[in-house]
Amino acid sequence: MPSENGFNPEEGFRGLKLVPRSDTAYKMKDFKSDQEVRWCPGCGDYAVLAAFQGFLPELGVPRENIVIISGIGCSSRFPYYLSTYGMHSIHGRAPAIATGLAASRPDLSVWVVTGDGDGLSIGGNHLIHALRRNVNINVLLFNNRIYGLTKGQYSPTSEPGKVTKSSPMGSLDSPFNPVSLALGAEAGFVARTVDSDRKHLTGVLRAAADHQGASFVEIYQNCPIFNDDAFEPLKDPAERDMRVLRMEHGEPLRLGGDRGIVQGEYGELTVADVAEAGEDRLVRHDAHRADPGYAFALSRLDYPAFDHVPIGVFRSVERPSYDELMAEQVTEAETVQGRGDLAALLASGDTWTVD
Amino acid sequence: MTKEVQQLDRVIIRFAGDSGDGMQLTGDRFTQETASFGNDLSTLPNFPAEIRAPAGTLPGVSSFQLHFADHDIMTPGDAPNVLVAMNPAALKANVDDVPNGAMIIVNTDEFGKRSLSKVGYAANPLEDGSLAEFKVSAVPLTSMTVKALEDFEISKKDAERAKNMFALGLLSWMYNRPTEGTLGFLKAKFANKPEIMAANLAAFQAGWNFGETTEDFAVSYEVKPAALPPGSYRNITGNLALSYGLIAGSELSGLPLFLGSYPITPASDILHELSKHKRFGVRTFQAEDEIAGVGAALGAAFGGSLGVTTTSGPGMVLKAETIGLAVMTELPLLIIDVQRGGPSTGLPTKTEQADLLMALFGRNGESPVPVLAPRSPADCFDMAIEATRIATEYRTPVIVLSDGYLANGSEPWRLPEVSELPDISVDFAAGPNGEDGAFLPYLRDPETLARPWAVPGTAGLEHRIGGIEKSDGTGNISYSPANHDLMVRSRQGKIDGIARGIAPLEVDDPGGDADVLVLGWGGTYGSIGAAVRRVRRAGGRVAQAHLRHLNPFPENLGEVLRGYDRVLVPEINLGQLALLLRGRFLVDVISYTKVRGLPFKAEELAAVVQEVIDRAE
Numbered sequence: 001m002p003s004e005n006g007f008n009p010e011e012g013f014r015g016l017k018l019v020p021r022s023d024t025a026y027k028m029k030d031f032k033s034d035q036e037v038r039w040c041p042g043c044g045d046y047a048v049l050a051a052f053q054g055f056l057p058e059l060g061v062p063r064e065n066i067v068i069i070s071g072i073g074c075s076s077r078f079p080y081y082l083s084t085y086g087m088h089s090i091h092g093r094a095p096a097i098a099t100g101l102a103a104s105r106p107d108l109s110v111w112v113v114t115g116d117g118d119g120l121s122i123g124g125n126h127l128i129h130a131l132r133r134n135v136n137i138n139v140l141l142f143n144n145r146i147y148g149l150t151k152g153q154y155s156p157t158s159e160p161g162k163v164t165k166s167s168p169m170g171s172l173d174s175p176f177n178p179v180s181l182a183l184g185a186e187a188g189f190v191a192r193t194v195d196s197d198r199k200h201l202t203g204v205l206r207a208a209a210d211h212q213g214a215s216f217v218e219i220y221q222n223c224p225i226f227n228d229d230a231f232e233p234l235k236d237p238a239e240r241d242m243r244v245l246r247m248e249h250g251e252p253l254r255l256g257g258d259r260g261i262v263q264g265e266y267g268e269l270t271v272a273d274v275a276e277a278g279e280d281r282l283v284r285h286d287a288h289r290a291d292p293g294y295a296f297a298l299s300r301l302d303y304p305a306f307d308h309v310p311i312g313v314f315r316s317v318e319r320p321s322y323d324e325l326m327a328e329q330v331t332e333a334e335t336v337q338g339r340g341d342l343a344a345l346l347a348s349g350d351t352w353t354v355d
Numbered sequence: 356m357t358k359e360v361q362q363l364d365r366v367i368i369r370f371a372g373d374s375g376d377g378m379q380l381t382g383d384r385f386t387q388e389t390a391s392f393g394n395d396l397s398t399l400p401n402f403p404a405e406i407r408a409p410a411g412t413l414p415g416v417s418s419f420q421l422h423f424a425d426h427d428i429m430t431p432g433d434a435p436n437v438l439v440a441m442n443p444a445a446l447k448a449n450v451d452d453v454p455n456g457a458m459i460i461v462n463t464d465e466f467g468k469r470s471l472s473k474v475g476y477a478a479n480p481l482e483d484g485s486l487a488e489f490k491v492s493a494v495p496l497t498s499m500t501v502k503a504l505e506d507f508e509i510s511k512k513d514a515e516r517a518k519n520m521f522a523l524g525l526l527s528w529m530y531n532r533p534t535e536g537t538l539g540f541l542k543a544k545f546a547n548k549p550e551i552m553a554a555n556l557a558a559f560q561a562g563w564n565f566g567e568t569t570e571d572f573a574v575s576y577e578v579k580p581a582a583l584p585p586g587s588y589r590n591i592t593g594n595l596a597l598s599y600g601l602i603a604g605s606e607l608s609g610l611p612l613f614l615g616s617y618p619i620t621p622a623s624d625i626l627h628e629l630s631k632h633k634r635f636g637v638r639t640f641q642a643e644d645e646i647a648g649v650g651a652a653l654g655a656a657f658g659g660s661l662g663v664t665t666t667s668g669p670g671m672v673l674k675a676e677t678i679g680l681a682v683m684t685e686l687p688l689l690i691i692d693v694q695r696g697g698p699s700t701g702l703p704t705k706t707e708q709a710d711l712l713m714a715l716f717g718r719n720g721e722s723p724v725p726v727l728a729p730r731s732p733a734d735c736f737d738m739a740i741e742a743t744r745i746a747t748e749y750r751t752p753v754i755v756l757s758d759g760y761l762a763n764g765s766e767p768w769r770l771p772e773v774s775e776l777p778d779i780s781v782d783f784a785a786g787p788n789g790e791d792g793a794f795l796p797y798l799r800d801p802e803t804l805a806r807p808w809a810v811p812g813t814a815g816l817e818h819r820i821g822g823i824e825k826s827d828g829t830g831n832i833s834y835s836p837a838n839h840d841l842m843v844r845s846r847q848g849k850i851d852g853i854a855r856g857i858a859p860l861e862v863d864d865p866g867g868d869a870d871v872l873v874l875g876w877g878g879t880y881g882s883i884g885a886a887v888r889r890v891r892r893a894g895g896r897v898a899q900a901h902l903r904h905l906n907p908f909p910e911n912l913g914e915v916l917r918g919y920d921r922v923l924v925p926e927i928n929l930g931q932l933a934l935l936l937r938g939r940f941l942v943d944v945i946s947y948t949k950v951r952g953l954p955f956k957a958e959e960l961a962a963v964v965q966e967v968i969d970r971a972e
Binding site for chain 2: 330334
């Protein structure tokens, strides 16, 4: 995955081009804080945390230039367990807070940790706007399809008809598809991974860090207490190869041994028998397509539920990031007009003198 | 013909017309002429919330009042000496404010049957004698403008639109205003439209010439420059002064300014203004909503910027949760609330000071926040710097309560010397402050109780903050009962301690023998001051004091309150400061309130003050 994005360890991650490099050879333990990790036994968050702590040394930037911002929810406890700078903020607002930080400090590597409730319910507005602005932040959305911290109500990604404490007769809501939503919000980088596949998860984190601008990563994460085994069909060794569509840039999209993805009459993507459709018709994955329509079509392969679920990078398209453009305007103003002078500003109107 | 020039000590002019008639521009230009002439002045723009209400209707009337004088004045004036009414709607909406004997200049071209009936005039008020008590000058402003511009290659519509410049020219003649500023302004404004520029210049000149030649106006007036303290002056609105104050706060503190804001009347002009000043390193962020505006500002503050958000009442409501987070994380943050009529959407373009209790208490939990309120348009500059000082020194969000009247109103401002502005430079935490090289993000300064401000990028000080209760010192999550009690009291103690660094409340009591004190806060300073002067001129004894620090109060406030038999508290709300004073000091203040979307009239307040004096005797 890193290579497909052109990631070059010598030059560092492109998303960190304005962040100072570090000579310190960090280890995973350097990113563990002294706080006791307090998630429920068996929570998928442990695996994500371990993968993240294991990945951070790869960034090659000083620990003090990394900031984790979260909202409210189980996943949002993340910052406390990392020895970087961090803010555990308020429900849904992490993308807004991170936007202000990243826009004013392009020298930081800023990560937003959020969940399906935090990021898609109360904070949905901030999430979509941060993505469209292309602020240089990495958004990790832990999707467990349930409200964990408030003890088990349905979430905006819960399946229709979900029976929970607040929906005893079944939820009436249609769920969001977070990947479709992010693509609709003009996100330049959109990926999905799974808590239980550390190697894949780390690869996606690497690709996200390499993307300059907003990157959005949906992480399927198991909540053993309120929604256990929600993603079991994707983890069951007997079935997973038939269901998990691993997207690799430049490679044909294959599902198991004998099925693959072909394009339909209206541009939609469908699953076909390779022998029937012919090898030539298989769609070759291109994460760099400027038009988001293809990535969107990929995201719709999620239906029917869990029959075939794409994981990997849906879309990775470069465009200037918000913080970079903002800094450019400041520099341009200072260059063209000269650095501001307070006394001159105060006297800039029609003035008169009283002797 | 040489016309008589009469000396006046002060004049109040109100320009009124349709929203599309350019009355705000006309008023603003007349104000600039007046300012450059050296009069003291005060202005009151008053316009509808609608961008263009139906033409010729009462809701579409826009007005601009200017009070100027040869001495120092405090308000835009109660009642106009001259009303310029560009149409029947403008006449009808404003004539009740005009005292008998005052001058009304009307644009007769607009007094046709349809226009009259549109606002419910059965007969033409110019003909039915209903204006007999006034000195009415009936001037066909539109047709004279069109006639003056007949040689220009512009449309009739464009010619008609220049009628406000004709009116401005006429009034400029009448009051002997210097015209260079307006001529220069028109040349710059229409630099890309030479025909329109020439037409507007000609219309202005025609209006001036009309005044000089017509026998309708036998007298012109002169108001001598005011004897203001020596210095360099400019006219300034509250919103502009606030913007400059924020830039000054940034320069003086050495912190780059980051504004996160969402457009809202009457605060948007601060966003507009600051977005022009990127050469000062200013970053302005137009957010997706009010919550994101303050959230981004707080994020920037975490990163070491001077984080600012600007809004009005409805936006304050949305920002409450993030302000609470700023209280908990103890980060500097400036929240500017340009108050307007409420509740809900309320009166977007009208003034009010009813957000005081919200500013103090509108958050969950014990959530103390310093609250400041400028008292005049120019004072907005000083209070923005003061807010910056308090926020950065004490590591706390600070709320500044301006209002619609201060925001759009203007007054002459003596330019401060930059070298005289306070040094509010900030020291970020640079190294460990605990044992064994540990960093304790909630170890408080014994003097101010402020915690260290350690910004990301500083090696060795990595730490986590957030909205959950912090453990004293370490800042780690803590649910300990004793710790929570300590932290609640520490946060309160920190804010209370700010009082030690602010000047005692000054009382203006010239004779030192007044029994009655009038105490106000924020934008009512001018009205109260003018009322107090009236009472004193009539022989009354009264003291005046004005609060600019609403939380914490100046340390001597209780003593001041108890030093008078009666304390009158006028407010443009239903008695919010009065409630605080009674609650905190057990002093039974007399609350006087009006919520009309307009500032107090000095005459009205003077009567109230007099009544309280009379009752006390």
